[in-house]
Amino acid sequence: MNQRKILIVDDEPIARDNLAHIVGKDGHTALVAADGQQAIDLLKKQEVDLVLTDLCMPGKDGMAVLDEAKQRWPAVEVVVITGHASVDTAVEAMRRGAYHYVAKPFKINELRAVVDKALEKNQLRKELHRLREQVDAHKGTMRIVGQSPKIQALRETIHQVSQLDCNVLIQGETGTGKELVARTIHELSPRNKKRFVAFNCGVFTEELITSELFGYERGAFTGANKSKKGLLEMAEGGTVFFDEVGELPLSMQVKLLRVLQERTLLRVGGTSEIPVDFRVLAATNKDLKRETESGGFRADLYYRLDVLTIAVPSLAERKEDIPLLAQHFLAKHIRLGRPVPRLAPEAEKQLMRYDYPGNIRELENIAQRILIACDSDIVEPRHIASVLGGTEHLTIRDSREDWPTLEEHEKRYILEVLDEVEGNKSAAVRILGIDRVSLWRKIKRYGLEHPDA
Numbered sequence: 001m002n003q004r005k006i007l008i009v010d011d012e013p014i015a016r017d018n019l020a021h022i023v024g025k026d027g028h029t030a031l032v033a034a035d036g037q038q039a040i041d042l043l044k045k046q047e048v049d050l051v052l053t054d055l056c057m058p059g060k061d062g063m064a065v066l067d068e069a070k071q072r073w074p075a076v077e078v079v080v081i082t083g084h085a086s087v088d089t090a091v092e093a094m095r096r097g098a099y100h101y102v103a104k105p106f107k108i109n110e111l112r113a114v115v116d117k118a119l120e121k122n123q124l125r126k127e128l129h130r131l132r133e134q135v136d137a138h139k140g141t142m143r144i145v146g147q148s149p150k151i152q153a154l155r156e157t158i159h160q161v162s163q164l165d166c167n168v169l170i171q172g173e174t175g176t177g178k179e180l181v182a183r184t185i186h187e188l189s190p191r192n193k194k195r196f197v198a199f200n201c202g203v204f205t206e207e208l209i210t211s212e213l214f215g216y217e218r219g220a221f222t223g224a225n226k227s228k229k230g231l232l233e234m235a236e237g238g239t240v241f242f243d244e245v246g247e248l249p250l251s252m253q254v255k256l257l258r259v260l261q262e263r264t265l266l267r268v269g270g271t272s273e274i275p276v277d278f279r280v281l282a283a284t285n286k287d288l289k290r291e292t293e294s295g296g297f298r299a300d301l302y303y304r305l306d307v308l309t310i311a312v313p314s315l316a317e318r319k320e321d322i323p324l325l326a327q328h329f330l331a332k333h334i335r336l337g338r339p340v341p342r343l344a345p346e347a348e349k350q351l352m353r354y355d356y357p358g359n360i361r362e363l364e365n366i367a368q369r370i371l372i373a374c375d376s377d378i379v380e381p382r383h384i385a386s387v388l389g390g391t392e393h394l395t396i397r398d399s400r401e402d403w404p405t406l407e408e409h410e411k412r413y414i415l416e417v418l419d420e421v422e423g424n425k426s427a428a429v430r431i432l433g434i435d436r437v438s439l440w441r442k443i444k445r446y447g448l449e450h451p452d453a
Helices: 013-025 036-045 062-072 087-095 108-139 149-162 178-188 206-214 250-262 288-294 299-305 315-333 345-352 359-373 381-388 406-420 425-432 436-446
Strands: 005-009 029-033 050-054 077-082 100-103 168-171 196-200 239-243 279-284 308-311
Touching (some): 005 013, 005 062, 013 050, 029 036, 036 062, 050 108, 062 077, 077 108, 100 108, 149 178, 168 178, 178 196, 250 299, 345 381, 359 381, 359 425, 406 425, 425 436
Parallel strands (some): 005 029, 050 077, 168 279, 168 308, 196 239, 239 279
């Protein structure tokens, strides 16, 4: 057995020395305390593997040592030793978490057997805790599906960044899974017991952004019948995710910058500064550095957010992951009781020839349409063709000069979504993963106003 630390607590010097001798002879390190208070002081400073404590001592007794040990170090085992054996005290000690109860005088071999078993249980507890931590550490990143080098590198970056309590800027195209990356960072971070609050900066007007983020006091404006905490207060101790942070109005950028600098906020209509503690994760599909140069985004806020940057690859950069992702989405959306259809090799190749301007979100939508089109256990190329509308959507061409531009793909995809939802823009923005303002701009840009809108 490996050397372990055992705390011996007894107010009788001879009994204390005898126990220390037995422990040392078995290859363990003996730490000694002459009374309960000394033992408690030692436990406050360091963890031990086992506590052997006398029950009846002046001042803090063995029960007090037991309570302190279990509260401070839940994995530690405690063996209570006493010359005043009684069923009542034995039951009470066990009820409060003692591993075993030994009456004086004890036989050395019997004590050694108890010590060995207690140390073994302690080791098993620690090993279980370690395994749970490993499972928790990988649980979040397992949702990021893929085996491409770029995705493996992304998972590794998330593991590293999650342990650093600093602001992170997540960059990537629309539909690449930036919010999933942010949630995973939070779930793997020391702040994971507190709230994860997501806020889309491109959805609300400036007035609504202020009240949503900062909250308001009663009477601050018409209809404010009671005080309300904002999202920043509600995220105390946790994480705030600013999605599409590049859409934040300049005036709001000033207010957010002040909160990040001062770590305090002022509710709308309030006069008292409220301290806040949260981590900031922000996502954008814009080049914020270029935006700062053009005056569209404040440079000081950009550098506050850009402590660390994570680039989320587009689906076009990780096409080898498409079959795995498609199979994942087929399993996710299959009707209960129906077997998950398997992609035929040619169907996989067909899916990999498409550009996916809407990235993973578009692939998920396509997988759902495949489930409607396919009535067998195998997804054939004809099913893919029917979903993608034939070969005109595929990127393989007889000549590279005939390849469509990314804008053409985006235009076609947005029009397809608008047709699917019959012009309902609220439904369209949910599918596309953008805000209404961005959708309106793209509709105007591409002349895509749906006739039923």
